Amino acid sequence: IDGNVHDLSSFTPTSVKIGNIVTELDGEKNFVKTIDLRPRMNVIAQVKCDYDSKKGIAKWTIESLDPMTMEPTEDAMDGVLPINSDGNGEGELAYDIKLKSELANGTEIRNRASIVFDFEEAIVTPDWINIIDTIAPKSRIVNGYIKNDTIINFTITSEDSGSKIWKYLIQCQEGTNGTWKQVAEVEVDSVYNFVYDSTTDYGFCVLAVDS
Numbered sequence: 001i002d003g004n005v006h007d008l009s010s011f012t013p014t015s016v017k018i019g020n021i022v023t024e025l026d027g028e029k030n031f032v033k034t035i036d037l038r039p040r041m042n043v044i045a046q047v048k049c050d051y052d053s054k055k056g057i058a059k060w061t062i063e064s065l066d067p068m069t070m071e072p073t074e075d076a077m078d079g080v081l082p083i084n085s086d087g088n089g090e091g092e093l094a095y096d097i098k099l100k101s102e103l104a105n106g107t108e109i110r111n112r113a114s115i116v117f118d119f120e121e122a123i124v125t126p127d128w129i130n131i132i133d134t135i136a137p138k139s140r141i142v143n144g145y146i147k148n149d150t151i152i153n154f155t156i157t158s159e160d161s162g163s164k165i166w167k168y169l170i171q172c173q174e175g176t177n178g179t180w181k182q183v184a185e186v187e188v189d190s191v192y193n194f195v196y197d198s199t200t201d202y203g204f205c206v207l208a209v210d211s
Contacts, residue, residue, distance in 0.1 A: 001056035001097060005109055008056045010098040016047050017092035018062070018080050029053070034065070037080060041088070042067060045080040060093050076118075099132075105162070107132040133162030139208035147193065154192045158208045166211040170194075173203035180205065 001008060013025045016035065023035050035045040044065040051058045064073040064080045073079060081089050099109065109130040115123045137160035147153040158165050170184040170192055180203075186192045196202060 001058070002110060003056045005100055005103060005107060006056065007098040007100055008053050010096075011051055011053065011056075011058065012096045013049055013051075013058075013094070014096055015092075015094045016045075016062075017090075017094070018045055019088045019090065023047075036067075038067065041078075041080065041082070043073060043078055043080055044070065058095065062091070103132045103134075105132060105134040131162070133210060135160075135162055137162075137165055137208040137210055139165070139168060139206050141204060141206055144204070149198065150195055152194045152196050152202075154194065154204070154206075156186065156192070156206050158188070160208065160210065163211040166209045168192075169207040169209060171205040171207065173205075174200055176201070176203070178203070 001011065011029055012027045013029065013031070014027070015025055016023045016033075018035065018037060019040060021035065021037055021040070023033070025031070025033070029051040030049060032046065032048045035047060037043050037045055044067050046063045046065050048061040048063075049058060050061075062080055064078060065071065066073050066078070081091055083089055109132065110127045112127045113125045115125065117123075137158055139156060139158035141154050142157045143153075143155040145153055154170075156168055158168070165188050167188065168186040169182055170186055171180045172183045172194070173180050183194070184192060194202075194204075
């Protein structure tokens with residue numbers, strides 16, 4: 001974990017997933033926990049996490065234990081990650097960590113893992129990259145016309161240099177002193193139809209939301 005962009009002290013393990021069994025964690029940075037995978041697999045998983053808050057390295061160890069003796073299993077086929085079939089051979093270790101404040105727009109957040117099975121060579125994963133986007137998008141209503149006696153039709157345009165637009169929030173005001181209220185969420189590149197009352201004066205505003 002890159003200490004240049006992350007608050008290393010905020011590391012919090014959140015869950016362990018083995019096959020289709022998800023176990024929520026209590027947030028302890030260093031722990032040992034046993035997970036009973038029966039009846040789907042006749043094995044107990046012992047999960048250990050050791051976290052070095054100075055180096056930003058979390059070492060997770062998963063060991064297969066025999067349910068009868070609680071000793072490490074000797075048969076590879078009795079392990080917690082068998083040959084992958086219907087998700088049996090998949091695992092996931094999840095955690096939360098905070099970013100440092102006031103990171104510059106465009107800052108890359110990189111993370112990767114090194115995985116070791118038994119006594120094999122380490123497998124280093126590709127970097128997972130997120131990019132900080134601090135520049136807000138811009139949007140406006142470029143066309144609004146009365147479609148019929150009850151519907152006003154709106155076209156919206158927007159611009160964003162970063163993560164691009166996710167959706168639009170349409171707000172409406174009834175009367176010049178009315179309270180602004182959100183009336184719709186609109187997908188990008190779509191036209192919004194507002195049902196109106198011809199006896200009421202309206203104001204409209206559109207807010208663009210980043211992806």
